[in-house]
Amino acid sequence: MASRPRPTQASIAAQVGVSIQTVSNVINSPELVKPETRSRVEAAIRAAGYRPSAAGRALRTRHAGAIGMRLHPVVDGINGEVLDRFFHAVTQAAQDQGYRINLFTAPDAPAEVENLVGAHQAGVIDGAILIDTGLNDPRPQLLTGAHLPFAAFGRPWGELSTRHSWVDVDGRAGTYQATRHLMAAGHSRIGFIGWPTSSAVGEDRRQGWLLAQAEAEPEPLQALTENQVRDGAAAAMELRARGASAVVCASDALAFGAMPVFADLIEPGQELPVIGFDNTPVARAVGLSSVEQPVEQAAAAVVAQLAEHIRQPDGFLGQGVILTPTLELRKWESMVASRPDS
Amino acid sequence: MASRPRPTQASIAAQVGVSIQTVSNVINSPELVKPETRSRVEAAIRAAGYRPSAAGRALRTRHAGAIGMRLHPVVDGINGEVLDRFFHAVTQAAQDQGYRINLFTAPDAPAEVENLVGAHQAGVIDGAILIDTGLNDPRPQLLTGAHLPFAAFGRPWGELSTRHSWVDVDGRAGTYQATRHLMAAGHSRIGFIGWPTSSAVGEDRRQGWLLAQAEAEPEPLQALTENQVRDGAAAAMELRARGASAVVCASDALAFGAMPVFADLIEPGQELPVIGFDNTPVARAVGLSSVEQPVEQAAAAVVAQLAEHIRQPDGFLGQGVILTPTLELRKWESMVASRPDS
C-alpha cells in the first residue's frame, strides 16, 4: 500500500487533457472556463481528492493566508475566559475569511513584535492581531515601522500617535449602565471597586460610574486595589462602612469578593446590589450580575479590519471601532439552599 | 520610500559573490562551508535582514513546519484554565522544536477531522494534536486512515484499538493522593462527588478515591452529578447528611460548591476537608486544596511525540505516556475577614 504521489494541477490536467492553467482557472476563476470543460475538470479534482498546495500558492502569490497572534501566558484565570472567547471567535472569523490563525508565545512585548515581524518576513503570516493594548503600548509603532499590517483588540491608550486599526469595548458605557441600574433600583450611595489609575482600562470603567452619578455624589465612594478576590472583599467592607448600599466593580474577581459583604441586604431570589465586569463563568455560577462584552462581535470586527488592511497594505488608514457592552442581570441564590433539578 | 524588494538567497549570493546553494548551505548546513565564506555570507544576511521564505522552503522540502489543533468552544470556563495552560505550553514547546501552531474551529469531531485532513493535504500542517479524547473517540481512527500524524492529550478510552501516541494525566493517582491525605488527617468517612459514569475521566477519578479506601468503606459515600457549582453543593449536603466528614471532588467547580457545606467544621487558617481537581484560579482565590495536573509537562510530551511521529511517518508506533499529578494543599481563609496587605 505505497501511498500514490500527491495529485497536482499537472496530474489533473494530464488526466483530463487540458493545460495546467485551465485547472488553475477552474479553481480560481471558474467563469473563464467553458462550463463543459469546467465540470470535467471538477470531476477529476474530486475523484483524485486534489487540494491546491498551500506552499505553491503562497510562493506564487506572496500571500500566506495566515494571521499571527500571541497567546499570552495565563495570568489571571478568573477573567481569562474573555480571552478564550475572543480567541475562539477570532479563529472562526478568520476561517470564514480564508485565513488561518498562527499562534506565538513571547515573554514580553518586544519579543512578541520580533516573532511577528520575523514570521511576516518569512512569509508565514500576512498580518497580526494585537491583544490587551496597554498605556503607551510600544507595539503599534514597531509593527507600523516594520510594515506589518495589524489590528488591535483594545484602543490606543496614551499619547503615542500611531494611527492604526483597533476595536474596543466601551467600558465606561458598561459601568454607566450598571450604576444607572442600581440607581433606578433605589440606591443612592453606590460605591466603585476598581484598579489603580495606572490601568487605562480600569480608569475607563471608573469614569462610567462617575459619570452616571454626575452631581449626585459629592464625595465619591471608591476603592482602588489589586484584582484579587480578597481585595474586593476588603474594599467592599470599607465602602459599606462608609455608607455604600451597592457597588459596581471593575471585574468579576472583585465583585466576587464583594458579594458576601452585601448578601445580608437582600433575600435569596433577588438581585444582589453588586455588579461585576466581564460576565465570566464564575459570575454565571454564583448568580452575579455582570457587564457582558460583545466579544464575538469584537473579534469579527478585528479580523475584518485586518483583512482590509492586508488587502491594501499602504492605502488603508487605521480606524477605531467602539462596541457597547450589555448588562447581564442575575438573581442571586444561596448556593447551599438550592437543589439540583435533573 | 518604496519598500525595496524582499531579499532572497539569490540577492544575497549576488552580493557576496557566491552561488545560491552556498547561501542555502550557510543556513542549513553551516559545517559544509569554509568559515571565512560563511561569515561573509552571514554578514550579508544580517545586513539585508534576510529570512528564508517559508513558502519556498515548504515547497521544496514538503514540510509545512506547522501543527494543527482545534480550539474548542468555551463550554465550562471554570476549569477551562487547564486548557489555556495546555495551549500555551504546547505553543511554547512547538516553537522550541521549530513548529508553529495552527488553530482550527469546528462544530464537531467529524468537521474537526475534515479540517485537519484538508489542511494536511494542502500542506498547511504536518501533524495534529488531539485534545479531550472521549469514550470511543472516532478521531484517532479517522486520522490514522488519512495518514495524518497526530498525538493526543488524553488516553484512548474504550475498545477502539487504534494504536497511537498519547499523553495523559493519571487522574486516579490524583484522587488517591487526595483521599489518603484526608485519611491521614483523621477522616474515616470520606465522600466523593463526581460525574456520571458515562464520563471516562470522571470514572477514572472515582477509582482513585475508591482504591484509597479499599476495605475501609463498605458502603461508598458517593454522589454523581453534573459539573455545576450548585450540583456540588447539593451533593455535599447529601453526603454530609449520610455521615461524610470530608469530600474529594472530580472538579474544582463541584468542590467550590461543597466548600460552604463543610466550612463550619474548621477554623479559618486550617485546611478545609474538601479537595478539588484541576487547581484552577478559583481554587487559588478561595483557598481550596486541589489536584494539580502537570499540564506543561504533558504539553511538552505531546509535542515531542508528534515531532517524532512526523519524522518517521510510518515507522513510528504509537505509545502512551502517563504523568502523575500532585496535590496542592491550601489553608482556607474566610474571604470577608481578611484585609489587603499592601
Place this chain on the structure above:
DNA sequence: AGAATTCATTTGAAGGTTCAAATACACTAC
C-alpha cells in the same frame, strides 16, 4: 608524477502554483 582522496563550491533540476501574454478558434461585420 600521476592517481586517489578530501574539501569547498557550483550546476541543473524540481517542487506546485499563478501571472501576463500569446494563440487558436468561431463568429459578425463590412
Place this chain on the structure above:
DNA sequence: GTAGTGTATTTGAACCTTCAAATGAATTCT
C-alpha cells in the same frame, strides 16, 4: 474575403528554496 470582436485555452516565465550530482582545487599517497 479580409478585418475585427470575442471567448476558450495554452505557453512561458517567475516565485524561492533545497536535493543530487558535478566540478574545481588542494592535499595526500604510491
